[in-house]
Amino acid sequence: MTDQTDQNVVVDDEVEVLVxxxxxxxxxxxxxLERWGVSVLLVEKYRELSPYPRSRLVNVRSMExxxxxxxxxxxxxxxxxxxxxxxxxxxxxDNPDYAKADWVGAKTPIPESPVLSAITTQDRLEPHLLGAAASPVRFGSELVDVTEESDGVVAGILDHVRGVRTHVRARYVIAADGATSTVRRLLDIGTEGPGAIANLTTxxxxxxxxxxxxxxxxxVYFLAHGSLIPLYPEGGWAWIGPVPEATEDTDWQAYVTxxxxxxxxxxxxxxxxxxxxMKAFVAERFGHGRILLAGDAAHAVPVTGGLGMNAGIADVHNLCWKLAGVLRGWAAPGLLDTYEPERRPVGERTLRQAVANAQLMFQVQARRRDQLGSGAAPSEQIELPWSERYFAQIGLILGVAYxxxxxxxxxSAPPEPEDPGTDYLPTARPGHRMPHFWLGPxxxxLDTLGEWFTLLTPDPDAWAGQAAPPCPLHVEPLPAEHTDACGLGPRGAVLIRPDGHVGARWPDGPPDDHAVSEALAVITGH
Structure with missing residues (x-):
């Protein structure tokens, strides 16, 4: 990365955010970003969406x-x-199960969320996301260099389809270019963690x-020599396991059979x-200046537990409202400085959990080998080394607190679940995800949230005189039966950020006519 653009560089396009x-x-x-009215250009070095069924689970938070x-x-x-x-x-x-477990939140509804997790593959999810916005996407276009200026970033883009190089100027860049991120390398940002931990074949x-x-x-069917995964409701399978020797000579049909x-x-x-x-690391920094890392570029985690993609989706959910606020002027640039301290600890915790998941899988296989070695019948069950709710990891997913x-x-004191990974205690304490409860059919x-801040209160009239400009704000009535769940009295209120996390709370009512505007000024850095 360079710090100043060559004066002879011709900029072909200008956008607010380059993804x-x-x-x-x-x-x-x-x-x-498009829902916030931000102009976006997305560039992808491959010529099409991924044809590979990589990620497996869209968890409840991502489905929210x-x-x-x-x-x-x-x-x-x-x-x-x-x-x-x-x-x-x-x-x-063709052997019977010797153990089984459920993904809690995928098989049956849970009271903590209005949605079920979705068991699907990345190549089925991506077309839905592509169709959710009209902003331009350039496939076959690879970022090859980046220069940061005082008021923006100029990116060099190599168009593999046309064989030409162009330049795009953006106010900000989101680097979601994977575990081998070119942007992270150009920024000279190192990583912490084990690094490469396995070579696998799909x-x-x-x-x-x-x-x-x-x-x-x-x-997923965990077999002795790998994992067997049904791909689509209408058919198709994937086998994932260690890379076999002499792959160039492998008869894959005979191998899978x-x-x-x-x-x-x-x-x-x-x-x-x-x-x-398979990689396992967290980036030392989540960005540099106007360039911000997200997803696997910021934290790559083992596939066990289906945590990686979902953590990345939560990254940009945290980041995009902040970018919109800065670009539209109702937030100070310093708001973006909260991205790393909020999301990097989540990346570290997610990495630890994913590594622990892998170790537990190894324990299952070791227990099975010991069981069979002691003369047990193949039909005999083993006890799994985790609780019934282990595969939910609801605490890790919904219990995130900034x-x-x-x-x-x-x-107020934070909740203290017995196991922060599997147990989730809903709370409207500032920093936590707003709890789900039904307001009506x-x-x-969570449906009160959107491209705005939400003030949820059982007494909207008590807060009617609160000024909010320039921040977008919606005031929503809170049914009295939910005040205790939010830690509120009859005139209290919670101020919820656009990403669904509570920014401020007043249990007993407005302390003055400027409480909300002053809170918004603090949250947005003004």
Whole structure:
């Protein structure tokens, strides 16, 4: 990266935000920013959306964000039925389960959220996100250099389709270009953590496996030599496991048939093979100046638990309203300084949890080997080394609490769940995600949120004289039966940020006529 643009550089396009990377995180950022009226250009080095079924789970928090984008029903409509929200452990495909567990929040509704998790693949999610906005997307266009100026960033873009190089000037850049991020490398931002932890192969194939799976559906079958994953409700499979030796000479059809141990009358048609490296790290910094990292560019985590993509979607949900505020003038540039202190601790915690997930999977396999080695029958079950709610990780997903200059503490103590990873205690304490409760038929407290701040109060008249400009603000009535859940008295109020986290709370009513405007000024840095 350079600090000053060459005076001879011709800028071909100007936008407010350049998004680098056309995966779920970048596409979500594009959709969110467009709803704020921000001009966006997204560039993606590949010539199309990913054809590979990478991510597996859109968790409840991400589905809440999809609900805000009016995409939740579309995503759910192309996902598996809830009964696929089970994880099954088997020796081979035709062996009985020796253990199983459910993704809580995917198989049955939970009271903590208005939505179910969606069991789907990245290549099914991305078209929905692409269609959620009209802002331009340039496929086959790779960012190759970036120069930061006093009032913006100039990015050099190599168009692989036309074979030309262009330059785009943007006020800000969101780098969502993956674990091998070019932008992170150009910024010379290092990483912390184990780094590369495994080399894996994904084989996408067609086969009729109904005789083993139809009566025992699952989102993932953990087998002795890898994981078997149903891809789409209408069919298709993927096997994920260690990279075999001499991959260039591998007969993949015979290889998969041998791994599954299926009879000869079940043909396997291999469609695609991808070799990839599983990484585990958190970036030392989440950006530099006007360039901000998100998703795998900021934190790459092992796939166990389905945490990585969802953490990235939450990154841009946190970031985009702040960018909109700065660009529209109702927030100071310093608001963007709260992005890293709010999201980097979440990235660190997510990485620790994902690594722990992988270790627990190894424990399951070790217990099974010990069990069979002691002469146990193949049909004998084992006890899983986690609680019944382990696969939910609801505490990790919904219990995120921010502590930054964009949150005004009210002196209350945080909740203390027994296990912060699996247990979630709803609270409207500043910094926490606003709890879900139903305000009416199919209308959640989370549905009061949008491209504005929300003041939720049981007594709107008591707050009617509060001035809010220039920040967008909606005042919503809170039914009296929910005041205790929010920690409010009959005249109290909570001020909720556009990302659904509580920014301020007044349990007993407005202290003066300027309480809301002063709180908004603090939160937005004015």
């Amino acid at each position: 680098v990377g056309g995966g779920p995180v970048g596409l979500t950022a594009r959709a969110l 964000i999809m609900r805000g984008l009016e995409l939740d029903e579309k995503v759910a409509g192309t996902s598996f039925r809830p009964e696929f929200g089970t994880i099954r452990f088997r020796e081979t495909l 084989v996408v194939f067609d086969a009729d496996l109904d005789r083993w799976c139809a009566e025992h559906p699952a989102g 041998g791994l599954l141990d299926t009879p000869d009358d079940v043909p396997v048609n291999v469609l695609r093979v991808q070799h990839w490296e 502590d930054s200059a964009a949150v005004i503490p009210d002196g 199919d209308r959640s407290s």
